[in-house]
Amino acid sequence: MTKEEFKVTPWEVSGNVDYLKLSKQFGTNIIDNELLSRIKKHTKDLHFMLRRKIFFSHRDMNWILDEYEKGNNFFLYTGRGPSGYTHIGHLAPYVFTQWLQEKFGVEVLYQLTDDEKFLFKDSLSLENANKLAHDNALDFIACGFNPKKTKILIDTENSNTLYPIALKFAKKITFSTAKAVFGFQNENNIGQIFYTSMQSAPAVLPSVLAKENIPCLVPMGIDQDPHFRITRDVASKLGWYKPAAIHKKMFPSLNGIGAMTAGVPATSIYVADTPELVKKKIGSAFSGGGISLAEHKKHGGNPDVDVCYKFLEAFFEPNDKKLTKIYNDYKSGKMPTSELKSYTTEKINKYLKEHQKARVRAEKQVDKFMYKDQKSL
Amino acid sequence: MTKEEFKVTPWEVSGNVDYLKLSKQFGTNIIDNELLSRIKKHTKDLHFMLRRKIFFSHRDMNWILDEYEKGNNFFLYTGRGPSGYTHIGHLAPYVFTQWLQEKFGVEVLYQLTDDEKFLFKDSLSLENANKLAHDNALDFIACGFNPKKTKILIDTENSNTLYPIALKFAKKITFSTAKAVFGFQNENNIGQIFYTSMQSAPAVLPSVLAKENIPCLVPMGIDQDPHFRITRDVASKLGWYKPAAIHKKMFPSLNGIGAMTAGVPATSIYVADTPELVKKKIGSAFSGGGISLAEHKKHGGNPDVDVCYKFLEAFFEPNDKKLTKIYNDYKSGKMPTSELKSYTTEKINKYLKEHQKARVRAEKQVDKFMYKDQKSL
Numbered sequence: 001m002t003k004e005e006f007k008v009t010p011w012e013v014s015g016n017v018d019y020l021k022l023s024k025q026f027g028t029n030i031i032d033n034e035l036l037s038r039i040k041k042h043t044k045d046l047h048f049m050l051r052r053k054i055f056f057s058h059r060d061m062n063w064i065l066d067e068y069e070k071g072n073n074f075f076l077y078t079g080r081g082p083s084g085y086t087h088i089g090h091l092a093p094y095v096f097t098q099w100l101q102e103k104f105g106v107e108v109l110y111q112l113t114d115d116e117k118f119l120f121k122d123s124l125s126l127e128n129a130n131k132l133a134h135d136n137a138l139d140f141i142a143c144g145f146n147p148k149k150t151k152i153l154i155d156t157e158n159s160n161t162l163y164p165i166a167l168k169f170a171k172k173i174t175f176s177t178a179k180a181v182f183g184f185q186n187e188n189n190i191g192q193i194f195y196t197s198m199q200s201a202p203a204v205l206p207s208v209l210a211k212e213n214i215p216c217l218v219p220m221g222i223d224q225d226p227h228f229r230i231t232r233d234v235a236s237k238l239g240w241y242k243p244a245a246i247h248k249k250m251f252p253s254l255n256g257i258g259a260m261t262a263g264v265p266a267t268s269i270y271v272a273d274t275p276e277l278v279k280k281k282i283g284s285a286f287s288g289g290g291i292s293l294a295e296h297k298k299h300g301g302n303p304d305v306d307v308c309y310k311f312l313e314a315f316f317e318p319n320d321k322k323l324t325k326i327y328n329d330y331k332s333g334k335m336p337t338s339e340l341k342s343y344t345t346e347k348i349n350k351y352l353k354e355h356q357k358a359r360v361r362a363e364k365q366v367d368k369f370m371y372k373d374q375k376s377l
Numbered sequence: 378m379t380k381e382e383f384k385v386t387p388w389e390v391s392g393n394v395d396y397l398k399l400s401k402q403f404g405t406n407i408i409d410n411e412l413l414s415r416i417k418k419h420t421k422d423l424h425f426m427l428r429r430k431i432f433f434s435h436r437d438m439n440w441i442l443d444e445y446e447k448g449n450n451f452f453l454y455t456g457r458g459p460s461g462y463t464h465i466g467h468l469a470p471y472v473f474t475q476w477l478q479e480k481f482g483v484e485v486l487y488q489l490t491d492d493e494k495f496l497f498k499d500s501l502s503l504e505n506a507n508k509l510a511h512d513n514a515l516d517f518i519a520c521g522f523n524p525k526k527t528k529i530l531i532d533t534e535n536s537n538t539l540y541p542i543a544l545k546f547a548k549k550i551t552f553s554t555a556k557a558v559f560g561f562q563n564e565n566n567i568g569q570i571f572y573t574s575m576q577s578a579p580a581v582l583p584s585v586l587a588k589e590n591i592p593c594l595v596p597m598g599i600d601q602d603p604h605f606r607i608t609r610d611v612a613s614k615l616g617w618y619k620p621a622a623i624h625k626k627m628f629p630s631l632n633g634i635g636a637m638t639a640g641v642p643a644t645s646i647y648v649a650d651t652p653e654l655v656k657k658k659i660g661s662a663f664s665g666g667g668i669s670l671a672e673h674k675k676h677g678g679n680p681d682v683d684v685c686y687k688f689l690e691a692f693f694e695p696n697d698k699k700l701t702k703i704y705n706d707y708k709s710g711k712m713p714t715s716e717l718k719s720y721t722t723e724k725i726n727k728y729l730k731e732h733q734k735a736r737v738r739a740e741k742q743v744d745k746f747m748y749k750d751q752k753s754l
Contacts, residue, residue, distance in 0.1 A: 115540075115544050118544060118548065119544065119547065119548055126541060126544060126545060126754060127754065130754055155540075156537075156540060156541045156544070156754055157537065158537075159536035159537045159539075159540035159541070160533075160534065160535075160536045160537045160750070162536075163492070163532075163533060163536035163540055164503060164533045164536070166568075167492050167495060167496065167503055167533070167568055168503060170496065170566055170567050170568030170571070171495065171496055171566050171568055172566065173566060173567045173568075174563060174564055174565065174566055174567070175552070175561070175562070175563050175564070175565055175566075175567060175570060176563040176564065178567050179563070184552070185552070186551060186552050186553040186556070187551055187552070187553065188551065188552055189547055189548050189549065189550060189551055189552075190547050190550045190551070190552060190555050190570050190571050190573070190574065191543075191544055191547030191548055191550075191571060191574065193552060193567050193570050193571065194547070194567050194568060194570065194571030196567070197567065197568065373537070377503060377504065377507055377533055
């Protein structure tokens, strides 16, 4: 893989992703200032992940706003494949989704796909994927979702609700299509081939239950878009609205290449990491600094490739002014790498301390969040 | 297709099946007199479907009896794909399974695969497949199963139990294998490809719940054997016993070719058919009689191709002496076709009258039979 090459699938992100190129490949729309103004009309302020184009691409966001303005409220659907403990990259879409819930006053469905991770990871047992799902649920709740408007689905525990809907999708997806979209081969297992239908189901679940079309907006990592290309196509064939999407860039990995991956500890800071471990990991994270302090002061650093700067931009420094100052000071050489690293370590540890407290509170709330099966057939 | 050709898959039976040839193709064992004697040691008498080799083939029946004799009782697992209302051909395996339950004092699991029929029949909605499943359940119960030892699973309603187990099978079945066994192509839908895992699940469900291996015997139409070749292979990889099998010949169709098929009304007598309709259908059933009464009396008829005779042999005349007399009298020409037809009509109508009464009683019992989901993960 040369420097220019990259790969983004629901199960693998590698290389340095060119997001404009990817959006073109996937056929999504870049979020422009016009759309941002339209969102701001309803939300009053803009989340920094929108201002900074962390959420950078979409499908049908204008339609979602059209419907909203007509009084047809949408619901949010997002999810996670429980392949490991939660890392800081997982929190970003949760925090943004919670913000959308608050600003638009909408319901949220959150799907934990323990089936998927079991099917796609050789070494992961279904029992462990399911345990991780329950663990991951606490980190999701800890991001402040409204317990009255938020439900968590676990694929192996809400199959009675999801499987009948998944079947309706599955009947309209040929192996050809799955092969074209996901690159499946003869060696793929038959669970992997079927799985995308389970991920489609929540996008129409509220409509199925209400027996009328309810718009759906899916905040997601851009890597999940292939699933939703199928979901959109088939939902429409089944008489349901196509779910709209808003796409996030991948969260940077500690080594500066590709995305933070729960299954790859070397690239990740987990929310349960101790302050000492976070300090150590940030200490060895890929840096854009000069090779010596003297060199750095003279020629400056490169914030655009620096993992600490990327973490601050993507999540830990919501204040634009402070972030710009850091960018400029680091680039000019005024801020040394050690200072950027200790600032970032402090920011992360402060965030995780609060998160851990919220996670303890979440343990008492979790039952209220779990989806109780309803007849979906 | 020439006279010698036939095709037997879980979704299509055509041509005149050569069962010895089929057993060789599938790699099953023919039930011999030694095995029959061994069964008889425990059952005292032999069911006419065993005496007449209607159930003609098996896998691992001797192992089932070994375990039984050691005090390790097996359970029975059978099922039906609800593609239409119950016809008389469906009752045959139920009646035999009920006999096995009674003689061996064993539990029965019965699976209604509404998912399968929806996925494989273009024109069938999931809602209708599910309605048919509930209707079919009554005909099953009407065959006299012990409500304390019999549970009915419906795939779309017991997904919470079945799907987690199905996933474990699915992870070990490649598309290559499914393609080789079922002949899947790029045009097959991804639900069809996954489905066989759902049919595997009940074969190990009691073992999964008990956390110890329990032998399983599956009475089935020989057309279902391809599924269970996969089930046996994968169950063993997962550490469970391979389910044993006992195979039934297909129930003859009214036109004398292939098998009675619920989705093809012209070939079938449904259990809800009125006595008049049964009379009419038997009247036009394929006959082995002479072209005129005079001809028949002179040269005799051919009971081996006569649908009425086949019906009596397969189900409606359990008395061997009476059946032999009919065979001989028809062959010699002593019994005219009209007499064979009216005898058969009477037998069927008498049976269906009793069945209908039992079906009404079943309506009150059905709740007791339905499987309540248990944590299978």
